[in-house]
Amino acid sequence: MKQISIDIETYSSTNLNQTGVYRYADSDDFELLLFGYATDFGPVKVVDLTQGEKIPAQIIKALDNPNIIKSAFNAQFERVCLSRYVGHRLKPAGWHCSRVWSATLGLPLSLRDVGSVLGLPRQKITAGKELVRYFCTPCKPTKANQNRTRNFPYHAPDKWQQFKQYNQRDVEVEMEITQKLSWFPVPQSEWQNYWMDQDINDRGIKIDQQLVDNAIKCQSEFHDQYLEKAKELTGLANPNSPLQLKDWLTQQGVQVDSLSKAAVAQLLQNTTGKVHQVLALRKLLSKSSVKKYQAMQKAKCKDDRVHGLLQFYGANRTGRWAGRLVQVQNLPRNSMPDLEASRALVKQGNFSALAMLYDSVPDVLSQLIRTAFIPKENCHFYVADFSAVEAQVIAWLSGEEWRQEAFAHNKDIYCASASQMFGVPVIKHGINGNLRQKGKIAELALGYGGSIGALKAMGATKLGLTEDELPPLVEMWRQASPHIVHFWWDIDKAAKVCIKTRLPQESHDMKFTYRSGCMFLKLRSGRSLCYPQPKIGINRFGSESITFMGINTVKKWSRIETYGAKLVENIVQATSRDLLAEAMHRLEAAGNPVVMHIHDEAVIEAPTGCSLATMVKIMTEVPDWANGLILNAAGFVGDFYKKD
Structure with a gap:
């Protein structure tokens, strides 16, 4: 057998x-x-x-x-x-x-x-x-x-x-x-990754039950208070109903098409008096921070831990992990300087002090979600995180040397990018520091072929950039990173030739092959990405485009269009995933049990006295297949999880 x-x-x-x-x-x-x-x-x-x-x-x-x-x-x-x-x-x-x-x-x-x-x-x-x-x-x-x-x-x-x-x-x-x-x-290496994933899910992570219970109770109390106040101001039976609230706003002379988070934020900037108060309450009432606490409560096992938070190969194009149950890959960020103090107030059940000290209790509860994950007794969390790993990977794969040099010297990549784009030194909080934000927006939006629309989606205009500034910003970024732009087109050409001729093609030490109705893209790590039933079609701009069968945005099996820069995004994210998987194997082998990982960050539960520096060093060991890659990481030690 x-x-x-x-x-x-x-x-x-x-x-x-x-x-x-x-x-x-x-x-x-x-x-x-x-x-x-x-x-x-x-x-x-x-x-x-x-x-x-x-x-x-x-x-x-x-x-x-x-x-x-x-x-x-x-x-x-x-x-x-x-x-x-x-x-x-x-x-x-x-x-x-x-x-x-x-x-x-x-x-x-x-x-x-x-x-x-x-x-x-x-x-x-x-x-x-x-x-x-x-x-x-x-x-x-x-x-x-x-x-x-x-x-x-x-x-x-x-x-x-x-x-x-x-x-x-x-x-x-x-x-x-x-x-x-x-x-x-x-490949056997992928089954080993799966077994490691299952070990991590079996291990689970402890929940601070007192914090979770009090956070849910606190949210419920303040939700009721906000609702009663909104009823008092509007006279509505249910001011949380978008339909009722829209009618009431119309009666107040405020015409609205939507009560989405973004729409309410915009309305708050342009309203006063009772309308402003009601919209502010609407914003507080729509905060759904309590849902993740409830998910923790439901998923917690008898050992006071939640298990099964990670889905192996959740992103089936790149193989990246996805979140399940509490959705740890999508936790709200925390930026409060007094995170520990607010956390203590919730744990104590001191909700009146919480309301007195903070403008928005729901926002506090949202920022505390991460802190509900805690290590077991006599242990700490040792959290090690790759620094801008996708930016490091694309610089290495494309051979963009100035970027490699910036990472080698631990420079701020947003400043380095702005300096390259504008031809002047850019120092954070220093000389030409105002250009850093433009460098940041460009870095986040343009690495995978994005243009003006990507800049807008990243919030460029909301951060003060004008419509006229966007086209030159795209052009300056591309001129500053010519090797990345060539990388897009080289990959695009290799994929198209492979599909047309069904013959192997190579680009940037990666190989495209066509076999049994699928195009396989072999990464430098040795793992392959699969594109079923690929074809060359004509896109809406009248140009040749690549299509393949896959799961679309509404989770249906259908034909999907792709292109060189999108393939590069797949390559970079898949390579970053492989780096994390290998790093976690090394951590586990060195006796550092991973209890959770989020994007490019590993959370280790280990006894007091372990060395964070050693863990970071293990994280940044470069595999043989990634020779020449500059890989940086940083971390922190804590008694609860947070975004450092």
Whole structure:
């Protein structure tokens, strides 16, 4: 026996979508119902545990054997639930996830959609969703169902037989996906990255429960106060209703099309009196900082930690991680100088002092979200973060030497860029310091082919730049970084020639190949990015453009347009991801357990007395494949997480 294909069906009263699989399996009433499996792609067997059937002993033993591959679609669910069933943690090594495999090829992330895209002869049974709802989740007690809160197999024997067929079919589809994708094997190094990711998710991160509970309570109290004040000022039954508030504003002589965050901020600049007060309350009422605290509360397991916050290959074009549950990749920034003092007030429940000291309590609670993550007893957080890693990577890949030199001497890249653009020295808070902001905006907006629209999207006009200043700014940035501009066009040309001729092309030590209807872009790290069914078309400007099949912005499988600078963005972000993955492997190997990572930052939970300098040094070791890359990092030590 070399491989087991697995699919399970389970029951838990905990809402899986809201809490994640770790809290779901941690529930007191969690139960394994069906265990569908096949060994070495043989016939599928379904073990019905509700009828007293047992999973064979050799299969149970194999679950712990790293030399036997256990394959499942979204294998984290199977592994975590089966860990609860067998009574101990099943280590990730040896587990393969066909969902991850699909993601490496740019395919959809649902079993049904992958099966459809691959044109499998057997598809996932669509009626399964209703069967899962019937047997796997609590039901509402009614007179018709004798007030029961759960459906058992004997309540609907016919449905139960269909459910077993559904379980069998999922194993069959998973096996067909695995066999279909076997032409495009996942490198062993990527499976090792997946196992590390699963170890990090298993490890989880502790939550400051007192802070979380008080933050939710505080938000609720002030929300009620703001709502009552708004009712008093407007006379409306629900001033939080956009429709009611728009009508009231119209009566006050203020015509509004939208009450979005940006629209309210603009209106606040141009209104006075009662209208201004009501809009200020609207801004406070719309602050959703409490949602992440609630997500923490729901996902927290019995060990006071939240698990499963990171989705491996969440960005299936580049392989970058995505956030789940609390969405740690999208946490509000904190800029308060007295963060620790405000945090103490919330923990103490001293809400009146909080209101007295700060203009916006919701804003304080928003800035404190990060601080709800805390290390376990006798430990600190050691946080190490790559410095401007994408800017460093694109400078290295393109051979933009002045940028490399700036990073080598730890210069401020925004000042260096402005100096290169305007031909004068630029020092932060010093000579020509006013130009730094222009350099910053240009750096953030223009590195991947952006132009005037990108500058506007980055807030250039809001920061005081005029419309007339934008075109010259684009031109100056491109003239200052000619190697990056050439990089865009070189990659664009290589990709187009590869698609047209189906012959290998090389550019900047990276290789494009066409195989089995896909274009593969091999990075310097050795990992490949996949672009399924690529074609050359004509874009809206009448020029040749590259298209491929992928998940669009509304999560549908469709044809997507790309171009050289966008491919460069994929390359840079994917390379930055590989640098982080290798850095985390080194940290783990040196005995520094990662409990969370956000973008280009690793959060380590380690005993007091460990060396941050050593961790930063480990982070900035340059892999052999990245010879010549300047890689900088910095960090801090703390008793709670924050943005330093």
